[in-house]
Amino acid sequence: MATKKFLLNENDIPTAWYNIVADMVNKPLPPLNPATKQPLNPTDLEPIFVRELIDQELSQERWIDIPDEVRELYKIWRPTPLVRATGLEKALDTPAHIYFKNEGVSPVGSHKLNSALPQAYYNKKQGIKHLTTETGAGQWGAALSFACSVFGLDLDVFMVKVSYNQKPYRRIMMQTWGAQVVASPSDLTEAGRKILARDSHNSGSLGIAISEAVEKAVLDPGARYSLGSVLNHVILHQTVAGLEAEKQMEMAGEYPDVVIGCFGGGSNFSGITFPFLRHKLSEGKDIRVIAAEPESCPKLSRGKFEYDFGDTVGLTPLLPMYTLGHDFQPADIHAGGLRYHGAGTIVSQLRKDGYIDVDDIPQLESFEAGRLFAKTEGTIPAPESTHAIASVIRIANKAKEEGKPCTILFNLSGHGLIDMSAYDQFLAGKMKNYSLSDKEIAISANALEHLVP
Amino acid sequence: MATKKFLLNENDIPTAWYNIVADMVNKPLPPLNPATKQPLNPTDLEPIFVRELIDQELSQERWIDIPDEVRELYKIWRPTPLVRATGLEKALDTPAHIYFKNEGVSPVGSHKLNSALPQAYYNKKQGIKHLTTETGAGQWGAALSFACSVFGLDLDVFMVKVSYNQKPYRRIMMQTWGAQVVASPSDLTEAGRKILARDSHNSGSLGIAISEAVEKAVLDPGARYSLGSVLNHVILHQTVAGLEAEKQMEMAGEYPDVVIGCFGGGSNFSGITFPFLRHKLSEGKDIRVIAAEPESCPKLSRGKFEYDFGDTVGLTPLLPMYTLGHDFQPADIHAGGLRYHGAGTIVSQLRKDGYIDVDDIPQLESFEAGRLFAKTEGTIPAPESTHAIASVIRIANKAKEEGKPCTILFNLSGHGLIDMSAYDQFLAGKMKNYSLSDKEIAISANALEHLVP
Numbered sequence A, B: 001m002a003t004k005k006f007l008l009n010e011n012d013i014p015t016a017w018y019n020i021v022a023d024m025v026n027k028p029l030p031p032l033n034p035a036t037k038q039p040l041n042p043t044d045l046e047p048i049f050v051r052e053l054i055d056q057e058l059s060q061e062r063w064i065d066i067p068d069e070v071r072e073l074y075k076i077w078r079p080t081p082l083v084r085a086t087g088l089e090k091a092l093d094t095p096a097h098i099y100f101k102n103e104g105v106s107p108v109g110s111h112k113l114n115s116a117l118p119q120a121y122y123n124k125k126q127g128i129k130h131l132t133t134e135t136g137a138g139q140w141g142a143a144l145s146f147a148c149s150v151f152g153l154d155l156d157v158f159m160v161k162v163s164y165n166q167k168p169y170r171r172i173m174m175q176t177w178g179a180q181v182v183a184s185p186s187d188l189t190e191a192g193r194k195i196l197a198r199d200s201h202n203s204g205s206l207g208i209a210i211s212e213a214v215e216k217a218v219l220d221p222g223a224r225y226s227l228g229s230v231l232n233h234v235i236l237h238q239t240v241a242g243l244e245a246e247k248q249m250e251m252a253g254e255y256p257d258v259v260i261g262c263f264g265g266g267s268n269f270s271g272i273t274f275p276f277l278r279h280k281l282s283e284g285k286d287i288r289v290i291a292a293e294p295e296s297c298p299k300l301s302r303g304k305f306e307y308d309f310g311d312t313v314g315l316t317p318l319l320p321m322y323t324l325g326h327d328f329q330p331a332d333i334h335a336g337g338l339r340y341h342g343a344g345t346i347v348s349q350l351r352k353d354g355y356i357d358v359d360d361i362p363q364l365e366s367f368e369a370g371r372l373f374a375k376t377e378g379t380i381p382a383p384e385s386t387h388a389i390a391s392v393i394r395i396a397n398k399a400k401e402e403g404k405p406c407t408i409l410f411n412l413s414g415h416g417l418i419d420m421s422a423y424d425q426f427l428a429g430k431m432k433n434y435s436l437s438d439k440e441i442a443i444s445a446n447a448l449e450h451l452v453p
Helices: A051-058 A068-074 A086-092 A113-125 A139-151 A161-166 A168-177 A190-198 A206-218 A232-252 A267-283 A345-352 A363-377 A383-402 A417-427 A438-445 B051-058 B068-074 B086-092 B113-125 B139-151 B161-166 B168-177 B190-198 B206-218 B232-251 B267-283 B345-352 B363-377 B383-402 B417-427 B438-445
Strands: A016-018 A063-065 A082-084 A097-102 A130-135 A154-160 A180-184 A223-226 A258-262 A288-294 A304-309 A318-323 A357-361 A407-412 B016-018 B063-065 B082-084 B097-102 B130-135 B154-160 B180-184 B223-226 B258-262 B288-294 B304-309 B318-323 B357-361 B407-412
Touching: A016 A232, A016 A267, A051 A113, A051 A232, A068 A113, A082 A232, A086 A097, A086 A363, A086 A383, A097 A232, A113 A130, A113 A139, A113 A223, A113 A232, A130 A139, A130 A206, A139 A154, A139 A168, A139 B363, A154 A161, A154 A168, A154 A206, A161 A168, A161 A180, A168 A180, A168 A417, A168 B363, A168 B417, A180 A206, A190 A206, A206 A223, A232 A267, A232 A345, A232 A407, A258 A267, A258 A383, A267 A288, A267 A345, A267 A407, A288 A383, A304 A345, A318 A345, A357 A363, A357 A383, A363 A383, A363 A417, A363 B139, A363 B168, A383 A407, A417 B168, A417 B417, B016 B232, B016 B267, B051 B113, B051 B232, B068 B113, B082 B232, B086 B097, B086 B363, B086 B383, B097 B232, B113 B130, B113 B139, B113 B223, B113 B232, B130 B139, B130 B206, B139 B154, B139 B168, B154 B161, B154 B168, B154 B206, B161 B168, B161 B180, B168 B180, B168 B417, B180 B206, B190 B206, B206 B223, B232 B267, B232 B345, B232 B407, B258 B267, B258 B383, B267 B288, B267 B345, B267 B407, B288 B383, B304 B345, B318 B345, B357 B363, B357 B383, B363 B383, B363 B417, B383 B407
Parallel strands: A097 A407, A130 A154, A130 A223, A154 A180, A258 A288, A258 A407, A288 A357, B097 B407, B130 B154, B130 B223, B154 B180, B258 B288, B258 B407, B288 B357
Antiparallel strands: A016 A063, A082 A097, A304 A318, B016 B063, B082 B097, B304 B318
C-alpha cells in the first residue's frame, strides 16, 4: 500500500531557524522612525520588544539556533505530518501530486504556536512578567495564551471586536489557558478611546488592536508587546515548518514545482515557502511560490510598495511593505487572519523582485475548496487555509487540462473547528464575495507618503 | 533531550483487531430476542446490520483482519502519537510517569473514526446506500459523517436535542461532510412522535435517538443502522488504539501499571485497555484498568447486572449489561458521550468477573483536571476525556503521597474545541455537580426484568 503520510522523528526537528535575509539579492529597506523618517535605531524598539527578538528582527545571519527549551516544547506536537492528499487528487482527477504540511495538529490548532513559544521564552528570559498582543480570528491569541501559560507570563489579548462577538469559542480557549481577553477597540487605551469617540460602534480591525496592545505594553516597563505575523523574527520562527517539509518531500521522493501558502501578514506563507525559495535564491532552482490572498484584501496584487504603519493609529515604526494603506478597512470575510492591510517587509521585497506570485481568491471559491478538502481528506480547514487550497485546485485543474503532472505543496495553517459558523453560512447559501473597484483601492492608498527611494 | 512523543510508522498500524472474547474466562451471555426471551438468532439482526458486522459481533476469533481499504484510510491520521505528559507530571510534582494516547488528532477530533470507517466500508461492500445513526455530543455522528462521505453513503443522524441546540458547531461539521442531521426526538419516526406526544419539550437522550435511528433503518431495505459504542464489533475496531499504544510503551521502555479510559458505552475505554488486559487474562500480568465514569451516570459502580434494552423505547435486543435502567434520564452534564444508561456486554462481564475497576468522577473535578491538562500539555480535552484525566490525577497524587513511582497510561479520546461553552461555564463558576441518591438509582432499575441466570 502506498504511503499517505511522511513522518519525522523528534530528532529531525530543526536545530536552527532559516533567515532568508542572508540570501536575498536586495536586502529589505530599513524600518523608519516615523518622527524623523530616518532608519530606526534598534534601541528605539526596546520599549516594545526584548533584545533577543530585536536582534533577530535585524539579523542577516542565515541560521539562528533554536534554544533547547523551545525545541523541547516544539516536541509537544512537532514534527508535524506531511500528507499526500490522495483523496483530493482523486476527487479532482488530476495528474498533479498534492502534498500538505499539516500545521493544524498543534494543540492550539494552527501554525501560530511556532512563534508564540519562542517569543514567550525570550521575554521570560529577559525577566518580563507581562505580554500584550492583538488577535483577529484568534489563532495568534490562542497560541500566545498557551505559550504564556507554559512560561508563567500574564497576557492581555486585544481581540478584534467582530471576532470577539462572532467567535466566542476562541475567546474561551484563551481564557482556559489563562489569558485576559478584551474586545478591541476598548476603553482601556487612549487609542481605543479615540476610535470609540469617533465611532462608538466600530467593530475593530487588526490595525486598531495592534495600536491598543502596543500602547498598553510601552506604558509598563515590565511588559512587552508580541506580534504574530508580519515581522522578520516571527517569519523566522515559522521556517521550522518549511524546513521539516523539505526533509519530508525528500522522503516522498519528490520536489515541489509549486509551494503555496495563504497570505495575511506572511507568517504561514513565509514559514512554508522560504526554505524552498532559498534554493531558488542561492542555486537558481526552478520553483514557483504562490501567496493566496483574499480578493477582498489584495495587498500583494493591488497594493502599493511604500512605507506604511503596521497599525491603524500610527504607533509603530514605518515599514516598507506592499500595503493598501493603514486605514484600509477590510470587508468582514471569515478569514479573519487575512484581514490585514500590509505585507511583511521581507515578503514585500521578494515580491517586488519577482520571486513571489499571487492568487487572489474570492470568498466563495475558498469555501468550495475547503469543503471539498473536508469531504476528501477529513480535516475541515480554517477559512484562511481554504485560500491556499483554492489556489492548489487551480493549479491541479490546469495540470489536468494540459495533461501535465506537477507536484504541489501547501501549508494547511490550521483547522476550522472554531469557524463552523462560517461553514454554516456557506452551506446555507448566505455567503458572498467582496471584490474591490480600483477606486476603492486607491482611496486608502492615497494617504501613503512616498518615502521609498 | 528526553523524548516526549513516541511515533510509529504507517507500517506499524495493526493488520488485525483484537477480540478479547477469545481470552475471556466467562464468555458474555448471549443477547436475547425481547419477544421470546430466547438467545437471538444472528439473522434476526440482518435488518439492522450487514452480515460482516453481525459476524464480528458474535465472533470468538482472537484476531480479525483489518481490510486493506480500511487500513489505507486509517493512514489519514494513524498511527496516533503516544505522548509523555511531562508538563502535567511537573505541575503535579508526582513520581508517576504519565503517558497518553492522543486519539484527538483524528480529522474528526476523536477516536470514533476508528469504527466509523470500517462500518461504512462493510455497509458499502454489501451494497447498502444509506445509514442511520444517533449521536449525543456529536463525536460519533461527526466520525460517521466523514466516513460516509468517503464511501459515498447517505447518512441520517438523529442528534440528541439538547446537544443539537447547545453544540451547533458539531451539527455544522456533520453537514459539511454531507450528512442530514435532525434533532431527536423528531416527528420523523413513530418512536419520536410517541415521546413528543407525551412530552413535547423532551430534550432527548441517546436511548431515544437510538430508537429513532433503528426504526428508520429497519423500514428501508437499502438502509442499515450504525452504532458508535456498546456493541462488540465497535469495541473490536477501537482496539487499534491500544494495540498501537502497546508498541509505543515498548518504545518508551515502560509497561503501564494502570490503564485508564473514560467510560460511556465502552468504545474508548475498551479500545485502550483490552490489548493490555489481554495479558492479564492470558498470562496473569499484574495490570490495573480503570473506567472513569461520571458520578451522575454511574452504571458500572452502582448499576445492576441485568438484561436490558440498548434504547429507551425497547426496539433493540436485550443485552446483558451493567445498567441504570433503559429509562434512566441522565443529568445534563457536558460530557454528552458519557450520558448512557448501560455498559457494553463484554465490559459488563469483565467488570462482573473483577477485571475492571471504576472511578466515579464529579463534573467539577473533571473540568479542573481538564483545565490543568490544557495549561500544561496544550490540548483542551473533550469533556468526556477530562474524566480519564481526573482519574489519572487521583493515581498520580496517591503516588506522590506514598512516594511510590508508577506508570499510568490513558486515552485522550478527543479534543474539546467544540465544547468550549462548557469550559466557559466552568471558568465562570457556573458549573455544578450532580450526585445521585440510592433512591434515585433504584427507581429506574426497578423496571428491569431478572433474566440473568
